[in-house]
Amino acid sequence: MRKHRFLSFVLGVTAFAILLPMAVMVLWSVTGRWSWPNLLPESYTLRTVQELLFGSAKLPQLLFSSIWLAAVVAVLATIVGVMTARATELYTFFGCSAVQAAGFLPLLVPGTVFATGIQLTMIRAGLSDTLLGVVLVHLVVALPYCVTIMADVTAAVGVRHEEQAAVLGASPLRAFFLVTLPQLLPGILSSLSMGFVLSYSQYFTTLMVGGGRIKTLALVLVPYIQSGDRALSSVYATVFVSSALLVFFLLEWAIKRTEKRGETQ
Amino acid sequence: MKLEIKDLSVSLQAQPILRGVSLTVEEGEFVSLLGHSGCGKSTLLKTVAGILPPDGGSILLGGEEITKLPAHRRGTVIVFQDMRLFPHMTAAENVAFPLKMQGVSKAERLRTAEELLEKVQLPGLGQRRMSELSGGQQQRVALARALAAKPKLLLLDEPFSSLDENLREEMRSLVAQLHREFGMTTVLVTHDREEALAMSHRVAVMSAGKILQYDVPEEVYRHPANRTVADYFGDCCYLGGRVENGRFVSELFSCEAALPDGRYDLMLRAGAIRTKQAGALALTVRQIQFRGVDTLVTLEAGNGQRWKCSLRDCPAWSVGETISCDVTLDECVFFSQDNRN
Amino acid sequence: MRKKKWHIAVLLAPFLALTALLLLSVWNVAIQSFGYIPAFGLTEFTTEHYAKVLQDETFLRALGVSLRIALLSAVLSAVLGVLLSAALIRCRKRDGAMLYLVRMPILVPHAVVAVFAINLLSQAGLVARVAAALGLIAEQSQFPQLLFTPDYGGAIAAYLWKEIPFVAYFVLALMFSVSDTLGEAAENLGASPLRSFFSVTLPLTLPAIVKAFLIIFIFAFGGYELPLLLGATVPKALPVQAYLAYMSPNLRDRPYAMAMNGVILLLALAMAALYGVLTRRMLKRMGGRA
Numbered sequence: 001m002r003k004h005r006f007l008s009f010v011l012g013v014t015a016f017a018i019l020l021p022m023a024v025m026v027l028w029s030v031t032g033r034w035s036w037p038n039l040l041p042e043s044y045t046l047r048t049v050q051e052l053l054f055g056s057a058k059l060p061q062l063l064f065s066s067i068w069l070a071a072v073v074a075v076l077a078t079i080v081g082v083m084t085a086r087a088t089e090l091y092t093f094f095g096c097s098a099v100q101a102a103g104f105l106p107l108l109v110p111g112t113v114f115a116t117g118i119q120l121t122m123i124r125a126g127l128s129d130t131l132l133g134v135v136l137v138h139l140v141v142a143l144p145y146c147v148t149i150m151a152d153v154t155a156a157v158g159v160r161h162e163e164q165a166a167v168l169g170a171s172p173l174r175a176f177f178l179v180t181l182p183q184l185l186p187g188i189l190s191s192l193s194m195g196f197v198l199s200y201s202q203y204f205t206t207l208m209v210g211g212g213r214i215k216t217l218a219l220v221l222v223p224y225i226q227s228g229d230r231a232l233s234s235v236y237a238t239v240f241v242s243s244a245l246l247v248f249f250l251l252e253w254a255i256k257r258t259e260k261r262g263e264t265q
Numbered sequence: 266m267k268l269e270i271k272d273l274s275v276s277l278q279a280q281p282i283l284r285g286v287s288l289t290v291e292e293g294e295f296v297s298l299l300g301h302s303g304c305g306k307s308t309l310l311k312t313v314a315g316i317l318p319p320d321g322g323s324i325l326l327g328g329e330e331i332t333k334l335p336a337h338r339r340g341t342v343i344v345f346q347d348m349r350l351f352p353h354m355t356a357a358e359n360v361a362f363p364l365k366m367q368g369v370s371k372a373e374r375l376r377t378a379e380e381l382l383e384k385v386q387l388p389g390l391g392q393r394r395m396s397e398l399s400g401g402q403q404q405r406v407a408l409a410r411a412l413a414a415k416p417k418l419l420l421l422d423e424p425f426s427s428l429d430e431n432l433r434e435e436m437r438s439l440v441a442q443l444h445r446e447f448g449m450t451t452v453l454v455t456h457d458r459e460e461a462l463a464m465s466h467r468v469a470v471m472s473a474g475k476i477l478q479y480d481v482p483e484e485v486y487r488h489p490a491n492r493t494v495a496d497y498f499g500d501c502c503y504l505g506g507r508v509e510n511g512r513f514v515s516e517l518f519s520c521e522a523a524l525p526d527g528r529y530d531l532m533l534r535a536g537a538i539r540t541k542q543a544g545a546l547a548l549t550v551r552q553i554q555f556r557g558v559d560t561l562v563t564l565e566a567g568n569g570q571r572w573k574c575s576l577r578d579c580p581a582w583s584v585g586e587t588i589s590c591d592v593t594l595d596e597c598v599f600f601s602q603d604n605r606n
Numbered sequence: 607m608r609k610k611k612w613h614i615a616v617l618l619a620p621f622l623a624l625t626a627l628l629l630l631s632v633w634n635v636a637i638q639s640f641g642y643i644p645a646f647g648l649t650e651f652t653t654e655h656y657a658k659v660l661q662d663e664t665f666l667r668a669l670g671v672s673l674r675i676a677l678l679s680a681v682l683s684a685v686l687g688v689l690l691s692a693a694l695i696r697c698r699k700r701d702g703a704m705l706y707l708v709r710m711p712i713l714v715p716h717a718v719v720a721v722f723a724i725n726l727l728s729q730a731g732l733v734a735r736v737a738a739a740l741g742l743i744a745e746q747s748q749f750p751q752l753l754f755t756p757d758y759g760g761a762i763a764a765y766l767w768k769e770i771p772f773v774a775y776f777v778l779a780l781m782f783s784v785s786d787t788l789g790e791a792a793e794n795l796g797a798s799p800l801r802s803f804f805s806v807t808l809p810l811t812l813p814a815i816v817k818a819f820l821i822i823f824i825f826a827f828g829g830y831e832l833p834l835l836l837g838a839t840v841p842k843a844l845p846v847q848a849y850l851a852y853m854s855p856n857l858r859d860r861p862y863a864m865a866m867n868g869v870i871l872l873l874a875l876a877m878a879a880l881y882g883v884l885t886r887r888m889l890k891r892m893g894g895r896a
Contacts, residue, residue, distance in 0.1 A: 007693035011704065014690055017767070018707055021722035024732055028725055036730055036746055037738035080620045087617035091610075099618065102625050107821055108878045109628060110828020112845040113867045116852055117631030120638075120645065140624050147621070201715030204830040204845075221717045225835050230725065237721040244713050252706075314794055336793040337802070349791035353809050353892045362805075366796040394892075414795050 022241065028234035048235050059236075063243060066200060066216040069131065070247075073138040074195030080139065081146035081191050082184065085154040103147045106140050114140065115208035122209050129211040137209050138199040145198065146191040153187030185258045193251040200244050217243075266327035266417045266450055267292045268313070273322035275305075275312050282308045284474040285322070290418075290452060290467075292327075295444055297453045297461035299497070300471035306454045309471075310420045313452070314341045326417055337366070342416035346423040348407040350395045356382065356406045357391030363414035374413075381409040384446075385439065401432040408440070412447065421453040425460070437464060458498055462486060470494045492600055495532050502570040503530040505602070513599070517566050518546050520594060528602040535572040537596035538564070540580075544591025548572075550582045564590075635871060639864035646857045655865040665866060667841035672870075675758050675843060676827035679765035684819045686766070687773020688781075688811075692803065694774065695782050705778075711771045719764045720835035727752045727760060753836050758843070760836035765829075769822045776818040781811045813888055820881045824874045844870055 028034070032043035052059040087093075088100050106114070115137060119128065127133030157180060165175035181188075203218040210219070217240045224233040268290040275283040282305045290296045298306040311317045313324055315336035323332045331339050342363070350359050357378040364374035375391075382391055385405035395403060404424065411419060421440070425433040441464060444451055455461050461468045462482040469479040470493075478490040489495035492503075506515030508529055513522040515531065522529075538546070540562075551571065552563035560579035565571050582588065637643075641652040659665050694700055694708070711719075726732045734749035743749050753760035785807045792802035833843030842850070844866065851863035 004696065007696045010689060010693040011697055011699060014693075014771075015704065015707055018711055018771070020732075021719075021726055021767070022710075024725045025718075025721060037735050039732075039735050039739055080624065083617045084621040087614050087621075091614050091617075093611075093614050099621070103621075105625065105628055108824060108874055109632060110824060110845070110870055110874055112828045112830050112849070113635060113871045113874075114628060114631045116848070116863070116867050117633075117635040117638075118627065120634060120643075121630055136624075136627060140628050143621070143624055197713050201717075203715075203717060204849075218715055218717050221715075221721075222831065222835065225717065225720055225724065230721075233721050234725065237718040241714055241718055244715070245710070248713050316790055316794065335799075336790075337796050337798050340796070341794075343791075343794050345787075345791060347787065349787050351788055351792075351806055351810075362792070362797075363795040366792075366798075366801065410795065 025234050025237050025241070028230050029238045031231055031234075048231050052232075052235055052239075059239065062215060062217060062220060063239065066218075067243065067247070069134065069138070069214070069216060070196045070199040073135055073142060073199035074192045076135065077139050077142040077146040077195035078150070078188055078191040080143065081150035082154075082188065084147050085150035089151055089154040090159055100151075103151075104144050107144050111141055111202075112204050115205040119208050128209060129213040131214055134206055134210045134214045137205045138202055141202065141205060142195040142198045145194045149187055149191045149194060150184070153184050157183045186255050189251050189255045189258065193248055193255075196247055196251075197244060200247075267325075268418055268450060268452070269325040269328075270309075270313065271323045271325070273309070273312060273324065274320045275308055275317055276320055277308070277317070282474055283312070283319075286474070286476055287322075288469060288476060288479065290450055292450055293448045294466045295451045295453070295464060297455055297465040297468045298471055299455060299458065299461040299468055301456060301497075304471045305474040306471050307422055310343060310422050310452065310454050313418070314343050314420055315339045316343075340414070340417040341420060342411045342414045342418075343420040343422055344407050344411045344424045346426060348403050348424075348427075350403055350406055350410070352395045354395075355391060356387065356393050356395070356398065359395075359406055360391075360409045360413050362410060367414075377413060378409070381413055382406070384412070384443065385409045400428055401436070404428060404432075404436055405439070408443070412443065416449060419449050419451045421451065423454055423456070426455075426457070440464070470497060472497075487596060488598055489532070492530070492532075495598065495600075500536075500573060501532050501534045502566075502572060503532055503600075504566075504568075504570070505530055508599075517568060518592065520545065520592070522599060524599055530600045530602055532598040532600060533572070533592065534596060535574045537593045538572060538574060539591040539593060540564075540574060540576065540588065542591035543589040546590045546592055547587055548590055549587045550584055553579065553582065553584060555579075564588075632871065635864055635867050638861055639868035641861045643860055646860060648861065655861045656868070658862060659865040659869065664841070664847065665844075665869075668844045668847040668866075669869065671756075671758055671833070671837070671841050672827050672844035673873075675761055675765070675829070675833060676823045678762050679769060679826040680819050680823040682762075682766055683769035683773050683822050684815055686770045687818065688777065688808070688815060690770060690774035691778050691781050692785075692807075694778060695785055696799075700778065700782055705775075708771045708774055711768045712775065714768065716764070716768070716829070716831045717835065719768055720832060722767065723753060723760050723764045723836055727763065754838050756838045756841060758833060758837050761832040761843075764832050764836055765822075765826050769826075772822070773815070773818045777811055777814040780814045781807060784810045810892070813885060816881060816884060816888075820877060823877055827874060827877075828870055 027041065029049065030044050030046060031041040032045035032047070034041035084099070084103070088096055118137060122128040122133045127136065159180075161179045161183070162175045165179045166172065170178065201218060202216070203222060206214060206216055206219055212219070217236065221233060221236045221240060224236055268288075270286060270288040273283055273286045274281065286305075286309060298309060300306045308317060312319050315331070315334060319332065323330060325331065326339070326341065351362065354362065357375060360378035360381050361374040364377060369377070379391055382388060385408050387402060387405050387409070390398070390402065395406075398406065407424070425436050428436060437460065453461070453464060462485075465482060467480060468482050468485045470477045470485060472493050478485055478494050485494065486498055489498070495501055504515045504517055506513055506519075506529060507527070508522050508524045509526050511521065511523055513520050513524075513529060513531060538548075546566070548564040548566055550562060551565045554561040559575045559577055562574050562576055562579060562582070563571055564574060639655060641648055641650055641655055690708070694704065699705065724731065728734070729746045729749045729751065734743070734746060737743045737749060752763070785803070788810065789802045789807040792806045793799060797805065828845055829843075830845045830849065834846050837843055837846070848863050848866035848870065851859050851866060854863070
């Protein structure tokens with residue numbers, strides 16, 4: 001029983017360590033004055049928040065373009081994931097295991113090296129400083145995660161129901177879309193969530209290939225942190241985290257719903 | 266050692282699974298817990314082993330209270346259905362594992378492991394990995410590993426259900442032989458009627474978290490305590506009727522019955538029907554299936570009830586023919602309809 | 607199993623295109639680091655840039671910094687993450703609010719974690735204020751410098767905040783399924799919970815733990831934002847140093863920057879190769895079963 005108490009303590013410390021910095025961030029974002037050595041701010045203000053949301057900083061546009069970019073990456077990465085998983089899990093072909101191994105390559109090549117190495121190619125192909133270029137590099141970063149998630153569900157779902165549908169007269173495409181796709185849905189939503197979060201938090205790859213022309217929250221936040229303005233960087237960080245969490249929990253909620261529906265069927 | 270379970274209740278995720286179970290297993294006895302899946306028999310086993318905490322009641326082993334003892338200090342070893350062999354150890358290391366936990370020296374425990382592997386008829390396979398053993402061999406390693414722990418109480422959780430029919434038979438006789446040799450108190454959980462009847466000194470029939478009947482196999486089969494128990498062993502039909510003045514009367518059949526007056530169901534098993542003797546019961550032949558060792562004949566009574574009788578030498582009946590049969594009353598049981606359970 | 611070749615080709619096309627992009631990048635790093643950049647008029651293959659890099663004191667110190675960050679982050683995350691995972695399982699918190707809480711740091715971008723570190727750990731941060739309130743220090747300057755130091759403690763702390771939960775979440779499913787069956791069996795055979803964990807659950811969860819370790823090591827080794835935002839000016843972390851060289855207005859510095867990237871890549875791949883050898887050995891010990 002003593003050990004149990006120790007492990008409960010571990011969980012308590014963990015929860016505290018996770019929540020405290022987030023709470024402090026939110027607090028800083030509405031702080032007017034917080035001088036040393038006070039434990040709490042002396043005054044609160046919504047000025048910085050107002051300034052950012054309605055002022056010249058164009059935070060709403062920035063938020064929108066960041067979400068748009070991450071959503072595009074999430075959807076494309078998931079489509080690639082579904083297609084790749086289908087090939088490796090449901091077909092047998094020469095080089096199948098090589099393809100599966102190649103799926104992990106982006107985990108082995110650090111993002112900084114990848115972005116640096118690809119920049120010249122991007123410039124030559126006219127993709128540097130373009131949305132398409134940034135989408136492409138983000139896709140490479142998200143690839144291993146989305147492919148792994150989709151490979152697991154694809155292998156679990158298999159082709160049994162699709163074959164049944166084919167025997168009952170469905171064309172291959174219809175069999176896939178009507179029978180297999182709904183069963184892949186929880187995996188697809190997880191993959192979307194993962195792809196979104198990965199693209200949303202990219203900094204270096206966006207900087208390198210977007211060249212500062214493609215602006216995202218991560219790109220704007222870093223200079224604020226370097227400038228040492230806590231209130232301002234905390235506001236940006238709060239918006240950044242809460243929007244990421246919002247998207248994540250929405251997708252999580254959708255996953256729970258589809259799983260529940262799958263159970264009652 | 267003697268196991269005494271007193272008024273044990275267990276719930277999982279706020280669902281009551283066991284509701285006041287009491288059971289005593291004498292030292293050296295072999296007892297089966299028989300019931301459908303979900304009746305709580307595996308839960309009972311895991312609670313005895315200390316894997317699940319009970320809500321109430323107590324467990325005594327060899328007269329000592331063990332209800333609060335952690336699993337690893339109980340000496341109640343389970344052979345799980347999925348065997349749970351450690352894949353990162355060899356067969357010998359698996360068998361030696363409990364000895365290592367008891368602090369036995371390495372040489373000593375490897376020697377004991379080899380001995381036990383011989384006892385379960387796996388001599389010389391000690392260095393094999395789990396993936397190099399067949400299902401039956403893995404089962405034997407699991408048994409040897411349980412024996413190595415020198416359990417005060419051996420618990421078998423449907424250990425044969427994952428094996429095919431031939432292997433299952435082989436494993437049953439191996440377990441019976443090991444039980445004779447080691448003589449340890451053993452509780453077997455199973456849903457297989459024949460297995461429970463054939464292997465045990467006593468059988469406890471469970472349903473919905475309760476023990477319905479606990480007796481020697483012959484009694485449980487011949488004199489079921491209630492209809493649920495009777496139904497579990499199957500192939501029985503019921504004839505509804507009345508007892509008046511010491512005589513049971515139904516629309517098909519009547520006989521002597523030393524019972525108080527009232528409405529009764531007479532449980533009639535196929536085995537109680539004597540097809541060779543003409544008697545009070547008129548039955549129609551519905552189906553004749555020759556199966557090699559015997560012939561399975563489906564007989565139907567006037568009220569639509571059917572029995573499947575296995576006959577060694579079947580007379581030359583034809584389907585549709587009505588025959589007259591006698592009934593052996595000492596294999597029949599009367600259930601009062603007035604207080605059904 | 608199906609075999610139609612054109613199906614496979616169509617399904618794999620986008621994956622192969624993206625993989626080609628990655629390989630092209632690796633190829634670019636390789637040839638440019640050997641001094642071959644025709645666009646800049648450099649067409650001669652030479653290993654002099656590697657030689658120069660390996661003799662450069664700044665580079666060697668940056669390499670030391672990055673190895674230190676990667677190694678400490680990965681080792682501590684793995685150990686503490688496994689502890690957290692075990693705690694989640696033992697305290698029966700495998701789902702629900704606690705698990706969502708543990709997943710949260712995985713979703714938080716690195717730049718934001720830098721904000722956390724500054725808010726809490728700087729000399730004017732909350733921890734220093736708590737220390738002052740407790741009477742442990744009187745002045746800001748008495749609080750130890752945790753950020754922007756050459757030992758990169760701030761960056762490592764920030765990585766830990768993100769990666770301990772990552773390890774816990776990454777190994778949770780496997781660890782749970784092992785401890786729920788084989789761990790339980792070990793306890794049933796007389797092993798204490800602690801022994802059952804170390805002799806059965808931990809060795810059988812090891813493949814997932816080592817994989818998480820590798821992912822974190824490579825990530826922290828090649829990471830840019832956290833050492834940039836929380837590290838010292840001198841020495842810099844390797845990716846920061848490499849980016850600086852890459853952005854140098856003197857185009858002749860380009861192969862030099864690429865040689866640094868080449869070293870990062872080689873070390874990452876060496877770690878991956880080591881991982882490959884180790885897992886193969888582990889799998890063999892487990893009798894070919896994953």
